[in-house]
Amino acid sequence: DAKTTQPPSMDCAEGRAANLPCNHSTISGNEYVYWYRQIHSQGPQYIIHGLKNNETNEMASLIITEDRKSSTLILPHATLRDTAVYYCIVRVAGTASKLTFGTGTRLQVTL
């Protein structure tokens, strides 16, 4: 699986968009980008995933660059409850391989 690089921490004001970047410059053509988050004292929660097209669901949007070497998770209107560690993971689809979590980005949403 390709390695990912994320900033260790970010701050965002409540109500503003939170844009969390992820670099995956060694991604290969059959690897998907997954995003999870972990709120304190809970298990990680799946947010969204994509291959090359931008994706949107009720939680977030995922923007993947055309060369697929980086992506951005967007929380359009961050709330205090979005304070969590966000993990970007790249993994080959079509295999039963496990997800490998790095150390992620700690997002702090403030008033």
Next chain:
Amino acid sequence: DVKVTQSSRYLVKRTGEKVFLECVQDMDHENMFWYRQDPGLGLRLIYFSYDVKMKEKGDIPEGYSVSREKKERFSLILESASTNQTSMYLCASSPSRTGLMGYTFGSGTRLTVV
């Protein structure tokens, strides 16, 4: 609502004890996973299973074993607990071998070995 349930939220065991951590999912998922989480190290995979009675080692299997006798249940066993196994243990499941769907995690078991 889909669920992965871990039997204990907090557990304190003595060094040398045999420890069982239980995980049950009600989603009929084929795949189940055990991770441990430590500060600064992120989540590390211990063992996983694609099917009943099937298991594969993850990145840090030493000191652990697993059992999957039924599809819905995946147990993590610490044969002889040691203090360096003090950690948060997280169980997860996913629905298919293709892995295109997201994982569902349990709330975790915080194990302290004294």
